[in-house]
Structures are given as structure tokens and as C-alpha cells.
Amino acid sequence: MMAEVRSHFRPEFLNRLDEIIIFHRLDREALRCIVDVQLRRVAERFAYRDLGLEVTDAAKDWLAKRGFDPVYGARPLKRVLRKELEDKVALQILDGRFLDGDVVVVDADVDALRITTTGPITA
Template sequence: LFDYVFDKGIFRPEFINRFDAVVVFKPLTKENLLDISELMLKSLAKHLKEKGIDFVITASLKEKIVELSYSPTFGAREMKRVIQDKVENVLAEALLSGALKRGDSAEIDSQFRLIRRQ
């Protein structure tokens, strides 16, 4: 890549010499995104566990999050917002209203509805 840019005269040599390396990024696959969603949801589950609530992570929830957040251009950046808007907000409302309490088990279905088990 350096040679191409240098040979074509796209940038001056002084500018090109400031770069140490070139990193080529490939678009994330669906499997990559499912893994990332699981990591993010496990982090949320850990925080809920500290409050005495078990959070069940389902494949359908992960798939729905990936479906809503997939962007070949931006990768997984949108995923954090989707999890906050669709999952964390539902759990926060349930905690604040008292619908979800210490000792409960919570699951969010693919329609982002809370399923609570005592």
C-alpha cells in the first residue's frame, strides 16, 4: 500500500514517512458480531449479578441485537447503543418499578420484552 501511494504521488514522501505501519481492516462477520454481543451482554449480566439478579442470555436476543446493529461500514459500534436502548432500558425500568427484584432471574426476548422468573 505504501508503494502504491508513493509511486502514484498521492501524498508527499514527508507525509508518508510519518506512518509506521498500515493496518488493513476486514468487515466483521455475523459470527464476530454474535461473539461481541455475547461479551457485551455478559458484562451486563455481571452487573446484574452484583445486584442479585440472574440474567439469561439467549441466542434469539443476540441475533436480534446483531440484526438491528449490523453495519458493514461501522462494524459493532452501533451494538452498544442497541443494547442500551433495547435491553438495559427495559431492565432499568423493571428495577425502578419493582417488577424485577433481588433473587429474580430475568430474560429479554427477541421482541425486547422482559421475562421474569422468581
């Protein structure tokens, strides 16, 4: 690898580098882990409104697919979550469709997330 680096960069530049780290493309399992971490953060925010969150595997796969870019990795995932989940839930709260104590259920078909509620959280 260093031979390849030396063939592209001048010694003056290479002298300024402390380390070279190789990043591999994210695989499906890594993407799902990132989706799970981000969904936990969304669930924590929903909990402030006394809303629960249930997300199906189909929805997680949909989010992983839409939230991944070959160039940027999983960086677009937060935007996808905000636009496709958080913003839509916020609008439904404002419309009175979701009430404090409801469980937000997220599923997906080919084109979009489906966001519904199962009603109040049961203990």
C-alpha cells in the same frame, strides 16, 4: 497494496506512518462474539442487583443486527444494549416487576426484544 497507498498519499505523509493495518469487515461469527462479551458485562452489572441474565440466540442475533453499522462496525452495540435492554430492565426494576434474585430472560421477535423473568434464581 502499497502501490495503491502511494497513489493516494504524498511521500511526506507516508513517511510519518509506522505501519498500515488492514481491517476486514466483521462477519456474523465475530459480531456474535462481540455481543457475548458485551452481554457478559451486562450480566456482571445485573449481578450487583442479584439479577441473573439469560439471553436466547434469537435475542443475540437481534442485538448483533441492530448493533452493527457498516461504517462504524460494532460501536453502536453498546448504545443498543443500553437503550433496548439495560434501560428497560431498570424501568421494570423501578416498577417492581423485577425483584432481587430474579432471572431476566431476553428473547426477540422481528421488531423488538422481549424481556421477562423466570422468577428467583435457583441454586
